[in-house]
Amino acid sequence: MPRLRQVPRSEAAESVVPLYDFLFGDRDPVAEPGTAAGTPGDWWTVFALVPDVFDHCVRGFGVYRSDRRRLDPLLRELGQTRAGWSVASQFVYSQHCKSCRGLGMSEEKIDAIRHWQVATCFDERERALLAYTDYLVEQHGRVPDGVFDALHAHFTDEEILEFTYITGLYFMHAVMTKALRLEFDDRDDPVVEVPAPADFDAAAFARD
Incomplete structure (x- = not known):
């Protein structure tokens, strides 16, 4: 809970x-x-x-849902969904898979967001955004110039700012839902010590 x-x-x-x-x-x-x-x-x-x-x-x-946004909603959802996956937020990832589907994204692409680096279904624009998402979320904003070169080849500065803000927002939401154990992120951490057999000699194990 x-x-x-x-x-x-x-x-x-x-x-x-x-x-x-x-x-x-x-x-x-x-x-x-x-x-x-x-x-x-x-x-x-x-x-x-x-x-x-x-x-x-x-x-x-x-x-992010406003009709004032310049960025295509399907492209926006790539960042939101990938952010949820990268942070391991079951809630954000699951909900935004549904959002992708509701906006008309193919099942192939929805599934491939998890392994976009080796998927062949994304075009150059989508791959640039997915790469940028990984640097925003996994590298906390440490983005190489080459990634921005790819972004600038396909998007306006306004679109890049919108994507940055929305993806950063959902990075934050994913972190918060995990920390507070909300929704589908009410899960025990899977990384725990596995108990040894009752007759296991820990001292001997440490010496060997």
């Missing part, structure tokens, strides 16, 4: 209630969790703890 308290409908701020209504109908999302998309919905109930942070995040969702 989430690492922070969830806000029931009876305690929700005025700005939060319309989103509760939209996602959960007239249910209390803490007592009766679950959204139409199959998620628990606890991102919303935890972020509702601080209404101005909640509102800021919701506005951010509106920014």
Whole structure:
């Protein structure tokens, strides 16, 4: 379950209630969790703890979906989905696979986002964005000039800035959902010590 308290409908701020209504109908999302998309919905109930942070995040969702964006939504989703995969956020990756599908991306491309480096289904523009995503997320912004040369060959400065902001935003969301164990990121860390047999001699093992 989430690492922070969830806000029931009876305690929700005025700005939060319309989103509760939209996602959960007239249910209390803490007592009766679950959204139409199959998620628990606890991102919303935890972020509702601080209404101005909640509102800021919701506005951010509106920014990337705005019709003022110059970047093709399908190209935008490459960054969001790859960021979720790279951070190992089950929630961000899973949700944005669905977004890709809803925007008309082929199943071949959706599946290949995980291994784009060896996939043949992406064109030069898409590969440039996927490479840039990896440097943004995995190298924390340490981007070689050659990657920017490839970006500038296909995109305007405005499109590159939009992609940078949206991908960075979802890098942040992926990290936060993992840290707080929200939604599909409520999972134990798989990297643990595997117990040895009861008769295992640790001291002898260390000496050998």
